[in-house]
Amino acid sequence: MRSLPHALVRRISVLLTFAAGAAGGSLLLAPSALANCCAVKSGGSPNADAIHSLYVIVLVVAVIVFLLVGGALVYAVFSFRASKHPVADQIHGNTRLEIGWTAGAAFILVLLTIVTFIKLPSIIDAPNSNASADQVLSASLTEPNPPNGHKLTICVLGRQFIWRYTYGSGCNKDYYFTKLPYSYQEMVVPAGVTVDLVIQSSDVIHAWWVPSLGGKVDAVPGYTTYTWFRADKAGALYHGQCAQLCGRQHAFMTALVKVVTPAQWVTWMNNQKALIADQNNQVATLRHALIQQGSLTSNGIF
Numbered sequence: 001m002r003s004l005p006h007a008l009v010r011r012i013s014v015l016l017t018f019a020a021g022a023a024g025g026s027l028l029l030a031p032s033a034l035a036n037c038c039a040v041k042s043g044g045s046p047n048a049d050a051i052h053s054l055y056v057i058v059l060v061v062a063v064i065v066f067l068l069v070g071g072a073l074v075y076a077v078f079s080f081r082a083s084k085h086p087v088a089d090q091i092h093g094n095t096r097l098e099i100g101w102t103a104g105a106a107f108i109l110v111l112l113t114i115v116t117f118i119k120l121p122s123i124i125d126a127p128n129s130n131a132s133a134d135q136v137l138s139a140s141l142t143e144p145n146p147p148n149g150h151k152l153t154i155c156v157l158g159r160q161f162i163w164r165y166t167y168g169s170g171c172n173k174d175y176y177f178t179k180l181p182y183s184y185q186e187m188v189v190p191a192g193v194t195v196d197l198v199i200q201s202s203d204v205i206h207a208w209w210v211p212s213l214g215g216k217v218d219a220v221p222g223y224t225t226y227t228w229f230r231a232d233k234a235g236a237l238y239h240g241q242c243a244q245l246c247g248r249q250h251a252f253m254t255a256l257v258k259v260v261t262p263a264q265w266v267t268w269m270n271n272q273k274a275l276i277a278d279q280n281n282q283v284a285t286l287r288h289a290l291i292q293q294g295s296l297t298s299n300g301i302f
Helices: 007-030 044-077 096-126 133-137 262-293
Strands: 150-158 160-166 182-184 186-190 195-201 206-208 218-221 227-228 238-239 254-260
Touching: 044 096, 096 195, 150 186, 150 206, 150 227, 160 186, 182 186, 182 227, 182 262, 186 262, 195 218, 218 227, 254 262
Parallel strands: 150 195, 186 254
Antiparallel strands: 150 160, 160 182, 195 227, 206 218, 238 254
């Protein structure tokens, strides 16, 4: 079998390289190709924005350090290569240089520490809700707490493999007897309201994480963890995912947060309460009929 001429092989290689470069460049220049490629998501909540800005500051400092160290390394490799310096210079150290890079590294660490402590309050401390959201709020003592104490408490219960959201103060204690509204997978929140999340698990470790709304928080059996967010954009739908490997169907344990106006949220809550009351009435009617037929005793035993 005859081999291709060397010139033809070279031309084909150049064309393939050019085509691969053009394809890669077009992918990189696509509007969504580099979206959130180098930083965490943000834009949905003030704490997510604060996390994003802190991440970018640390990233910029790290890139500058990388370029300085990498540039010095490349310079040393080419400037002091064997072809130019067959005999290596015997250097016993430079005290000023060593003190300089040690002091520089310490300065960078101190700078990042100061910036982190400046940013932490805006990540940890929940802010007040917008004035337009007063109609849906109630005071609560559960941490984290806005300065004026007004917030919406939602309990997030993780279980294999779905999230349950229960709305209202006391949702982690007596939600069953008080018949608090609830939903699965999709959380519905009013825009501009500081939402306090009370996170628990009924089986294994899960992690509730909607990147655009803030950091991820573990749901640990036997413990209660907390976080908060305030979504200001009515009509937005934020996507999340359980961030702890929790079993065979972990990939299906998604989380959605739907943001509506305060008036729409009040309407939705009233509808949820009506649906729960209707379902309870149907169960009570069925229970009474089964007792009358003798299929069920009053203590619920068949």
